[in-house]
Each structure stands twice: as C-alpha cells, then as structure tokens.
Amino acid sequence: MTRLFIxxxxxxxxxGAEQVVKAIQQQTAAQGxxxxxxxxxxxxxxxxxxxxxxxxxxxxVAYGPVNSADVASLLEAGLLEGKSHPxxxxxxxxxxxxxxxxxxxxARVGLTDPVSIDDYLAHDGYRGLQNALKLQxxxxxxxxxxxxxRGRGGAAFPTGIKWNTVLNAPADQxxxxxxxxxxxxxxxxxxxxxxxxxxxxxxxxxIAGLAVGATQGYIYLRIEYPHAKQALNQAIAAAYARGxxxxxxxxxxxxxxxxxxxxxxxxxxxxETSLLESLEGKRGLVRFKPPLPAIVGLxxxxxxxxxxxxxxxxxxxxxxxxEFYRDYGMGRSRGTLPLQLAGNIKYPGLFEVAFGIxxxxxxxxxxxGSASGRPIRAVQVGGPLGAYVHEGQFDTPLDYEAFxxxxxxxxxxxxxxxDDTVNMAEMARYAMEFCVExxxxxCTPCRIGSTRGVEVIDRIVAGTDKDxxxxxxxxxxxxxTFGSLCAMGGxxxxxxxxALNHFPEDFGLPKGKA
Amino acid sequence: xxxxxxxxxxxxxxxxxxxxxxxxLLPILHAIQDTLGYIPxxxxxxxxSALHLSKAExxxxxxxxxxxxxTPPGKHxxxxxxxxxxxxxxxxxxxxxxxxxxxxxxxxxxxDGQFSLEPVYCMGNCACSPSIAIDDEVYGRVxxxxxxxxxxxxxxx
Ligand SMILES: Cc1cc2nc3c(=O)[nH]c(=O)nc-3n(C[C@H](O)[C@H](O)[C@H](O)COP(=O)(O)O)c2cc1C
Ligand code: SF4
Numbered sequence: 001m002t003r004l005f006i007x008x009x010x011x012x013x014x015x016g017a018e019q020v021v022k023a024i025q026q027q028t029a030a031q032g033x034x035x036x037x038x039x040x041x042x043x044x045x046x047x048x049x050x051x052x053x054x055x056x057x058x059x060x061v062a063y064g065p066v067n068s069a070d071v072a073s074l075l076e077a078g079l080l081e082g083k084s085h086p087x088x089x090x091x092x093x094x095x096x097x098x099x100x101x102x103x104x105x106x107a108r109v110g111l112t113d114p115v116s117i118d119d120y121l122a123h124d125g126y127r128g129l130q131n132a133l134k135l136q137x138x139x140x141x142x143x144x145x146x147x148x149x150r151g152r153g154g155a156a157f158p159t160g161i162k163w164n165t166v167l168n169a170p171a172d173q174x175x176x177x178x179x180x181x182x183x184x185x186x187x188x189x190x191x192x193x194x195x196x197x198x199x200x201x202x203x204x205x206x207i208a209g210l211a212v213g214a215t216q217g218y219i220y221l222r223i224e225y226p227h228a229k230q231a232l233n234q235a236i237a238a239a240y241a242r243g244x245x246x247x248x249x250x251x252x253x254x255x256x257x258x259x260x261x262x263x264x265x266x267x268x269x270x271x272e273t274s275l276l277e278s279l280e281g282k283r284g285l286v287r288f289k290p291p292l293p294a295i296v297g298l299x300x301x302x303x304x305x306x307x308x309x310x311x312x313x314x315x316x317x318x319x320x321x322x323e324f325y326r327d328y329g330m331g332r333s334r335g336t337l338p339l340q341l342a343g344n345i346k347y348p349g350l351f352e353v354a355f356g357i358x359x360x361x362x363x364x365x366x367x368x369g370s371a372s373g374r375p376i377r378a379v380q381v382g383g384p385l386g387a388y389v390h391e392g393q394f395d396t397p398l399d400y401e402a403f404x405x406x407x408x409x410x411x412x413x414x415x416x417x418x419d420d421t422v423n424m425a426e427m428a429r430y431a432m433e434f435c436v437e438x439x440x441x442x443c444t445p446c447r448i449g450s451t452r453g454v455e456v457i458d459r460i461v462a463g464t465d466k467d468x469x470x471x472x473x474x475x476x477x478x479x480x481t482f483g484s485l486c487a488m489g490g491x492x493x494x495x496x497x498x499a500l501n502h503f504p505e506d507f508g509l510p511k512g513k514a
Numbered sequence: 515x516x517x518x519x520x521x522x523x524x525x526x527x528x529x530x531x532x533x534x535x536x537x538x539l540l541p542i543l544h545a546i547q548d549t550l551g552y553i554p555x556x557x558x559x560x561x562x563s564a565l566h567l568s569k570a571e572x573x574x575x576x577x578x579x580x581x582x583x584x585t586p587p588g589k590h591x592x593x594x595x596x597x598x599x600x601x602x603x604x605x606x607x608x609x610x611x612x613x614x615x616x617x618x619x620x621x622x623x624x625x626d627g628q629f630s631l632e633p634v635y636c637m638g639n640c641a642c643s644p645s646i647a648i649d650d651e652v653y654g655r656v657x658x659x660x661x662x663x664x665x666x667x668x669x670x671x
Contacts, residue, residue: 011652011654013651014639015642015655046641182638183636185597185640186598187636188641190638191638223581224637263581264540266580266581281565282539284578284579299536341641343643344602344603350641419602
C-alpha cells in the first residue's frame with residue numbers, strides 16, 4: 001500500500017489539508033486503489049502547505065501547495081508513483097530552506113507519525129531517556145548544564161541551573177510544569193512540536209522528572225491550540241500503554257505521571273508564577289519572587305517550569321551529550337533556536353538554526369523579503385514585548401547578548417515582519433493597548449500606566465502639546481520599566497520606545513529628534 | 515436565558531467528576547462551558563460550595579480569563595486575531611469588514627443568534643496571517659471575500 005504524508009498541523013489545516021485528505025481518499029477509493037495517509041507534523045515551509053508527500057522506492061517525493069481541486073490532476077499525473085506535475089517539488093529535504101537548517105529539536109517533525117511510539121523509536125526516540133535511566137539525577141542535570149541550554153520561553157535563564165535548584169530542594173513532592181502558553185504573536189514553535197512530535201516533549205519532561213525526583217508533570221496548554229491538545233493526549237496515552245509513562249517506567253522502578261491542563265485565554269498566564277496560580281485554580285495574578293518556583297512552586301512544592309522548546313531539546317542532549325549540543329551556536333548562546341518567520345514575509349515558516357545567523361539572512365535568504373513585495377520597514381523580534389528593529393540593525397547576529405546590546409530581545413524566537421505601509425505610532429499604541437488588555441492588575445504602573453500610555457500616544461499623534469507629551473511618554477515608560485513586578489509592564493516600553501526612537505516621523509515628530 | 519434548573523444536574527455531575535483533582539477549578543469551568551456553551555451565573559454558588567470557596571472567588575476567576583463567558587454564545591463563535599502578525603497583513607481591514615457584515619461589535623451576538631464575535635490575540639497561525647477561527651476551526655490568509663464565503667457556509671449549516 002502506498003504511504004502518503006499530509007500534515008495534521010494547525011496551519012496546514014487552516015489552508016485546507018483536511019479537504020485534500022478527503023479528496024485523495026475518495027478518488028483513490030473510486031479507482032480501487034488503497035492508500036495509507038499518515039498525518040504527520042509540518043515540515044515548516046508554510047507557503048508550500050498543504051504539502052503532500054508520497055513514499056516511493058526512490059525516497060519521499062513532495063507536492064505543494066496542494067488544493068483539493070488539484071487532486072484529480074495529481075492522481076492522473078501519477079502522484080502515487082512520485083511522477084512529475086506542476087506542483088512537484090521533489091525531496092523536500094533537498095530544498096535550501098530545509099537543507100541548511102540544524103534540526104536538533106525538530107529532527108522528527110514532519111518526518112514521522114507524531115503519535116506512533118514505533119515510529120518515534122525508529123527515528124532515535126527515547127534514546128535520551130534510556131541514557132537518563134542509567135544516570136543519577138545530578139549526572140542528568142550536569143549534561144543539561146554542560147549543553148549551555150538557556151530557557152527558550154523568553155528569559156533565557158540557564159536550564160541546568162534551574163534544574164539544579166529543584167534537585168537540591170528537599171521535598172516529599174516535586175513537579176515538572178511545561179509552559180505551553182505560547183502567547184507571543186509570530187510564534188508557533190511550541191505548537192509545531194506538540195502537534196508534530198509530542199513524544200519528544202513527553203520524553204524531555206520524563207527526563208526532567210528523573211533528574212530532580214519529580215513524579216508528576218503538567219503541560220499548561222493555551223486554549224487556542226485544540227489540535228495540539230488532541231495530539232498530546234494521544235501521545236500521552238500511547239506512552240502510558242507502552243510503559244514510558246506511569247509507575248515503574250520501563251521496569252526502572254521510577255514513576256512519572258503527565259497531564260494536560262488548558263489555559264483560558266490570558267496572555268499573562270505565560271508568566272511562570274501566574275501560570276502556577278492558574279494551575280492551582282486561581283486568577284493568574286503574578287507572584288512576588290523570591291521565593292523562586294524552583295523552591296516554592298506548584299502547590300507550594302519545588303517545581304521546574306520550562307518552555308516547550310527547552311524541554312523538547314533535552315532528549316537530544318541526553319542522547320548525544322551536552323557537548324554535542326554546545327558545539328552549535330556562538331558566544332553564550334549555545335545550540336539552536338527554532339525561528340518562526342511570520343507576518344508580511346514571502347516564505348513564512350519555521351526553521352531551526354544554530355545561533356549566529358544574522359537577521360538579514362533570516363529575512364532575505366530564508367524569508368525572500370516581504371510578501372507584498374514592498375520594502376521591509378520594521379521587524380518585531382521576540383513577541384509583543386520585543387523591540388521593533390529597523391533596517392540599520394539587520395546585521396545583528398542571532399545571539400541573546402548581541403540583541404540585548406541593541407535594546408532588543410530574542411524571546412521565544414518569533415519574528416514578525418512589517419512592510420513600509422506600517423504605521424509605527426499605531427503599533428506603539430497597540431503595544432500599550434495589549435498591556436491594558438492583558439495586565440494581571442497587580443501593579444499600578446502596568447495596569448494604569450498602560451491606559452495612560454494609549455492616551456498620551458493619541459495626543460502626540462493628534463498634535464496636542466507634542467513635545468511635552470513625548471517627554472511624558474518617555475517618563476511613563478521609565479516608570480513602567482522600573483515599577484512593574486513582571487515583564488508585562490516592565491517590557492511593554494520596548495516596542496513603544498523602539499517605535500518612537502526609530503520611526504519618530506510616524507508620530508508626527510521630526511526624524512532624529514524624538 | 516435557559517432555566518438553571520435544567521442545567522444544574524450537568525453542573526453537579528461535572529463537580530462530582532472533578533472531586534479528587536488538584537487545582538480543579540479551571541478544568542471544571544472548561545467542562546461546564548464545553549457542555550453548556552457558557553458558565554451560567556447561577557452555577558457559581560454550586561461551584562463555590564463544592565470547592566469550599568466564596569462565590570466572589572469563583573466569580574473572580576471566571577471574569578479574569580477572557581475565554582470564559584457568562585452568557586450563551588451564538589450558534590457559531592467567530593474569533594478574529596488582533597495580534598501583530600495579522601496586523602501586518604491587514605487584519606484591521608478584515609476586522610472592519612467582519613463587524614460591518616455581521617453588524618455587531620466584539621463580544622456581541624447577531625440578532626438571529628447565529629454568530630458571536632470575539633477578539634483573539636494570536637492562534638499560532640502567524641505564518642498565514644490574517645487568521646480567524648470559527649468554532650474550533652482556524653482559517654489562514656483570510657480576505658474579506660473568503661470571510662463572506664465562510665460565513666455563507668456556516669450560516670447554511
Ligand atoms: C508576560 C509574560 C508572558 C510569558 N509568556 C510565556 C509563554 O507563553 N511561554 C513561555 O514558555 N514562557 C513565557 N514567559 C516566560 C516565563 O515566565 C518563564 O520564564 C519560562 O516559562 C521559563 O521557562 P524557560 O526557562 O524554559 O524559558 C512569559 C513571561 C512573561 C513576563
Ligand atoms: S507588571 Fe503587570 S502583569 Fe506583571 S505583575 Fe504587574 S500588573 Fe501584573
């Protein structure tokens with residue numbers, strides 16, 4: 001039977017992948033042919049989705065973007081034998097966009113059946129766990145520390161150090177919490193892992209549990225990701241059924257239980273202490289730190305809170321060793337970052353590369369410039385709390401420290417591109433508006449300051465006491481930066497001030513004088 | 515609005531099923547909204563007493579989260595993404611079109627009860643902006659024309 005691969009990824013579905021599956025099933029059945037359609041993750045080349053891959057004697061052959069209306073002509077041309085057609089792409093892994101990547105964390109995404117343990121095992125899955133089962137907790141933590149992995153959720157805190165704190169915190173119960181709230185616009189790497197290779201996240205969390213002696217894990221998943229929830233629950237059930245989760249994992253005597261919990265549409269619940277409050281069934285009010293969640297976390301117990309990508313990078317580290325991972329990257333940014341290229345860009349998608357690549361290479365070599373064909377004017381890196389970066393800064397390498405040096409952040413690796421029709425005063429206003437909408441309300445500079453921020457920007461744009469109000473806006477941003485408990489209020493000034501500083505003309509202010 | 519007496523047995527059953535779950539309030543609220551479409555204000559007292567919380571605490575949680583609603587939704591809920599990536603691909607134009615076409619604003623339901631309109635901040639579909647969701651289905655690269663087609667499809671269901 002011919003094997004076909006058509007993605008179950010949300011973005012592929014949003015472009016009609018399900019209709020393509022149905023059309024192929026109906027038309028092949030009508031011709032008396034039988035096909036086995038594997039619902040894989042996406043390869044991440046979204047301008048080619050829905051992508052159809054067929055397994056042939058000569059390897060996998062891809063076609064895309066396929067519309068359900070193309071199916072008849074594809075079948076006629078010999079899709080099932082990998083024959084030629086206008087939508088023929090050949091081996092997707094040979095396209096430069098794919099070939100030039102360093103796919104460590106995303107190695108299996110798009111390749112395998114996401115919820116098949118056998119497929120996972122056949123592609124190096126659970127080798128990290130097998131190694132971890134032979135090690136002491138402290139030895140596992142050492143591998144993670146040696147890898148140089150820093151948290152991919154935004155703050156870039158060294159993962160090994162966090163784990164070590166939890167390891168050394170004595171308690172009768174500890175928890176592993178996966179932050180799958182992925183609220184930043186322009187990001188979808190967590191989603192793609194959870195839909196495309198959920199077992200790698202499950203394996204990473206299990207290893208974390210072994211490392212620090214935690215027996216219960218929770219994945220806090222945003223409600224906007226129903227397909228990820230389905231894939232995770234299928235994969236968790238499969239892992240339980242085969243003894244990779246539960247009591248006595250693979251006969252080791254070790255226990256790890258895992259459960260998915262849904263968020264409810266609050267951006268602030270991505271902040272780790274707000275997330276813990278939410279998991280406990282409360283409003284997502286940010287907690288004061290210290291105590292750190294590593295010491296007093298979920299239900300008052302020592303807790304690892306890590307981003308999906310951080311945890312999903314652990315299996316390859318335990319499989320190939322911390323040094324293998326550390327050998328990628330530059331400076332203090334080790335390993336790889338799955339970049340998500342979105343917005344007004346010709347070739348949007350996800351590609352995983354070692355740190356060090358420049359923004360210009362990302363935008364033009366991978367991205368192919370804007371989707372509209374107009375000049376790229378501003379790029380927001382690192383989500384709604386990230387700075388807007390302008391053309392003059394495009395040669396900055398992908399590196400946490402290099403971005404900090406230009407008052408920008410990498411965050412979770414999302415890049416949103418705007419062409420020259422963007423109005424940056426509107427984007428600055430939106431940043432304040434978003435803070436009004438999503439503030440947890442605990443501190444005044446964030447809760448009230450953001451409302452005032454919207455008003456002040458409106459006044460500047462309307463031309464009312466421009467100079468005075470510009471001073472006021474800067475002053476307000478300063479108060480928010482230094483008077484907020486968390487980065488929601490503390491970093492909203494990043495997009496606002498970068499817009500004001502780099503694009504004063506959009507605020508009706510003279511260039512170079514804002 | 516439906517009579518809570520008809521919904522109460524559902525709520526009590528959900529409360530019963532979650533008795534031994536740690537941190538069960540959000541899962542309970544989700545289960546109620548999944549089943550009834552919203553969280554009836556009259557259910558708050560039952561939830562509070564089952565979890566040994568005050569009614570104010572339960573109400574506080576319901577109102578903190580954008581996703582929970584206390585009024586019945588239309589037959590279909592349309593969510594339009596307002597976040598940056600979609601803005602870069604003219605979601606504001608789409609937003610304006612949708613509001614005019616449906617003749618409602620955000621957080622409202624059409625007079626015929628067919629559609630509710632809600633804003634959403636990112637659905638992770640940023641590679642194919644602008645995006646909307648209708649119920650559980652996400653649609654990418656949505657133009658005003660495509661919006662009208664989707665509306666016609668759903669309206670005919
Ligand atoms: C407003 C706000 C939103 C955040 N949202 C997320 C999120 O959606 N996902 C995430 O992993 N981290 C998010 N973070 C960062 C978390 O607080 C925390 O640093 C992270 O989960 C730790 O995991 P890591 O070390 O693996 O990155 C957010 C932080 C703030 C202040
Ligand atoms: S900065 Fe804003 S979101 Fe963060 S704790 Fe203060 S009020 Fe809450």
